[in-house]
Amino acid sequence: MSQTRLLIASVTVVPLLLAGCEVGPKQTTQTGYRGTGIDQVVNPKLVKAQVPIPANVYATPDDSGPRASETYKNVQVLGGASTERFNHLMAQMNNWVAPQTGKDPNEVGCNYCHNPNNMASDEKYTKVVARRMIQMTQNINANYTQHVQGTGVTCWTCHRGNAVPQYKWATAAPAKSMGFAEVNTGQNHPSPSAAYASLPSDPFSAYLKDDGVNNIRVASSMPLPSSNHVVSVKEAEKTYGLMMHLSSGLGVNCTYCHNTASFRAWNMSSPQRAVAWYGLRMVAKTNAEYMTPLASVFPAVHPGGGDSPWRKGPMGDTYKINCATCHQGVNKPMNGVSMRADNPLLWPAGGLVATTAALVAPKADPNATAASCNADFDKALLGKTVEFDTGAATIRSTSAPLLDSLVQVAGRCSNFKMAVEGHTDAVGDAASNLKLSQARADAVDKYLAERGVAATQLSAQGFGSSRPLDSSGTPAGNQKNRRIEVTVAAK
Ligand code: HEC
Ligand code: HEC
Ligand code: HEC
Ligand code: HEC
Incomplete structure (x- = not known):
């Protein structure tokens, strides 16, 4: 009171x-x-209100019936899908990228990308762009699960009903100097990119364009300047500019990721900082592989005349993505809602190509015991399924988050020897079950090793169906028997 x-x-x-x-x-x-x-x-x-996600246009058809490649003439990416599913995705894209607004019918709806008299023609640049965007979206969902998890993205995540997403960036025109400064490296030009701070107004070109970001290390590990660590103030200012964007793009403060005791130390940072690290790489690579190469496709001037540049930035490059393109001011885009169930074509099956090396090799915990490690592995794996393609040892991308949690346990337990075990059910031929279980255990072993778990601590063995957990022979029992286990041996 x-x-x-x-x-x-x-x-x-x-x-x-x-x-x-x-x-x-x-x-x-x-x-x-x-x-x-x-x-x-x-x-x-x-907290910023989010535009409501459009409902599924109609129930997603199944994958039966003729393929799109059989029905249509010029389907280069989605030819393997059923025609019904293909049509459904077209209708969804229509809603996400080019909704009917009652304006010029040549500009909206299917006609935004198509000549209605010849649907197979690639005469409109928007269709060519959209084809590449389908591939880009699939690639993000299949190969960047360390960042987008199983949630993933659709065209809506970035576009939200607009032909051109609201949040994007292009190389900024060089800022005019004011006052006495000859060169101002883009400073003192209040720009939304750096949250209006007096920092370089284009923090993106240095970090989010090239094929892979170098680790950003501007803070010294030493209290005093040393010859091992020479980073200019200018470099640090660019980093801070980028960090302002990370914060404003996600609608969070610095402490969402960092501990202010040390902005540098990873072991004091939040787990979200690691997700952000993968995000930086995802954005840079996606821009380099998908957005920049579209420069020859995007027209620089409006087809109907008017102000140039039109679909390009002031320096003639295409608009590119940054954290805000998807996040739009919240820590999880669309507050973490996934549109996956309705749009299976944007999640290609079995594409686990993720090879990004471990961010921080997990550190061995000196207090871990064989018993605590076994319990931790059980906790991580119990009731969960490592998903493989049917009859194969290809790990599905949906299982990456589960396996990444195993990397953490394996890292803490790396003073012990760990055996990855593959088990199958008793259905089918025993010899091929044995072979499959070995291949699957090997795949998990390889995944852990690629992410920094010492290969010398790891081994993999397939047991086929020789060690069932449930001998009832029921579907539920068989499901229980198909599993991956990790056993830790006493020292
Ligand atoms: C945002 C752009 C975009 C919108 C909007 C769009 N399409 Fe497409 N459409 C494409 C692309 C890209 C392809 C080619 C896909 C591929 O190569 O795998 C395609 C291919 C097609 C084809 C195959 C034509 C052939 O013979 O090769 C049909 C049919 C089609 N779309 C129908 C529609 C309908 C109907 C709508 C409206 C409900 C629509 N599309 C809206 C981009 C779009
Ligand atoms: C990660 C963000 C992102 C995703 C996901 C995404 N796009 Fe885009 N898209 C962009 C950006 C950024 C541009 C603007 C590029 C420019 O104008 O230079 C763009 C431009 C386009 C354009 C050109 C529009 C015009 O009028 O010039 C089309 C068409 C398009 N996207 C279709 C799609 C479709 C279809 C999907 C889903 C399969 C999709 N996009 C997914 C970021 C995205
Ligand atoms: C969403 C998570 C996130 C937010 C929010 C964030 N950062 Fe960062 N920060 C990172 C990541 C990830 C790196 C390492 C980037 C790399 O190595 O590529 C980093 C690196 C840094 C570094 C360099 C550390 C070194 O080793 O030299 C500094 C300094 C820094 N951030 C300051 C800030 C400040 C100040 C803010 C608030 C304005 C902020 N960060 C907000 C994720 C974040
Ligand atoms: C292509 C779209 C896309 C882009 C671009 C993107 N993100 Fe994300 N991000 C996602 C999705 C989707 C999730 C949610 C995953 C989930 O549901 O756990 C996510 C989650 C995160 C999280 C974890 C949030 C939490 O609370 O667990 C952080 C941190 C993050 N992103 C940071 C970034 C940063 C920093 C950038 C820019 C360098 C960035 N993201 C760019 C799609 C994107």
């Missing part, structure tokens, strides 16, 4: 000083370990 009165009193006396403060309810979410100050304080009233 007395506090409230105090506040009101001060408002009347010094209203200007209080203008930057927000009175009102606050919500606190802890993102890091307890006691590290890694948490978020938000005013729920200021």
Whole structure:
């Protein structure tokens, strides 16, 4: 009570000083370990409302019937899909990228990409772009699960009903110097890219364009300058510009990812910082592989005349993606809603090509015991399924998050020897079951080793159907028997 009165009193006396403060309810979410100050304080009233996700146009058809490649003439990416599913995706794309707005019928709906008299023709650039965008979306969903998890993305994630997404970037025109400064490296030009801070106004070209970002290391590991670590202030300012974008793009503060005791130290950072690290690589590579090469396809001037540049930035490059393109001010795009179930064509099966080396090789925990490690592996695996393609040892991309959690346990337990075991059910030929179980155990072993678990600590063995958990022979029993286990041996 007395506090409230105090506040009101001060408002009347010094209203200007209080203008930057927000009175009102606050919500606190802890993102890091307890006691590290890694948490978020938000005013729920200021959380950005998200545009409602459009409903599925109609129930997604199954994958039976003639293939799209048999029905149509010029289907280069989705030819393997059933015609019905293909048509469904077209209708969805229509809604996500080019919805009917009642304006010029040549510009919206199917006609945004197609000549209605010849659907197979590639005469409209928008169709050529869309074909590449389908591949880009599939690639993000299949190969960047360390970032997008099983949630993934569709065209809607970026486009939200607009032909050109609201949040994007292109190389900025060189800023004119003001005052005495000859060269200002883009500083003192308030720009939304760097959240209007006095930092370089184009933090993106340096980090989000090329084929892979170098690890950003501007903070020194030493208290005093040393010859091992020479980074200019200019470099650091660029990094800070980028970090302002990370924060504003996700609608979070620095402490969502960092512990302010050390911005550098990974072991003090939140798990979200690791997701962000993969995000930086995903964005740079996607721009390099998909967006930049579209420069020859996007017209620089409006076909109907008018102001140029049109679909390109001031320096003539295509618009590219950054964190805000998908996130649009929230920590999980669309608050984590996945559109996967309705749009299976955008999640190609079996494409686990992820080879990004482990971010931080997990550290051995000196207090771990064989028993605690076995319990941790059980906890990570029990009731979950490592999914493989039917009859093959190709791990499905949907299982990447599960396997990544195993990497963490394996890292803590790397003072012990670990055996990855593959088991099958008793259906089918025993010899091929044995072979398959070995191949699957090997695949998991390889996955762990690629992400920094010492290969010398690991072994893999297939047991076929020789060690069933359930001998009932029922489908549920068989399901239980098809499994991956990890056993830790005492030292
Ligand atoms: C955002 C752009 C876009 C929109 C909107 C769009 N399409 Fe397409 N359409 C494509 C692309 C790209 C392909 C080629 C896909 C491939 O190569 O795998 C295609 C191919 C087709 C084909 C195959 C033509 C052939 O013979 O090769 C048909 C049929 C088709 N679309 C129908 C539609 C219909 C109907 C709509 C409206 C409900 C629509 N499309 C909306 C981009 C679009
Ligand atoms: C990761 C974000 C992202 C995703 C996912 C995405 N797009 Fe795009 N798309 C962009 C950006 C950015 C541009 C603008 C490029 C430019 O104008 O230079 C664009 C442009 C386009 C254009 C050109 C529009 C015009 O009027 O010039 C079409 C068509 C398109 N996208 C279709 C699609 C389709 C279809 C999908 C889903 C299969 C998709 N996009 C998924 C980011 C995305
Ligand atoms: C969404 C997570 C996230 C947010 C929010 C974030 N950062 Fe970062 N930060 C990272 C990641 C990831 C790296 C490492 C990038 C790399 O190596 O490619 C990094 C690196 C840094 C570095 C360089 C560390 C070194 O080793 O030299 C500094 C300094 C930094 N951030 C400061 C900030 C500041 C200041 C803010 C708030 C304005 C901020 N960060 C917000 C994820 C984040
Ligand atoms: C292609 C779209 C896309 C782009 C671009 C993108 N993200 Fe994400 N990001 C996602 C999706 C989808 C998720 C949600 C995964 C889930 O449901 O757990 C996510 C999750 C995250 C998370 C974890 C959130 C949490 O609370 O667990 C962080 C942190 C993050 N992104 C940071 C970034 C940063 C930083 C960038 C830019 C360098 C970026 N993202 C660019 C799609 C994207």
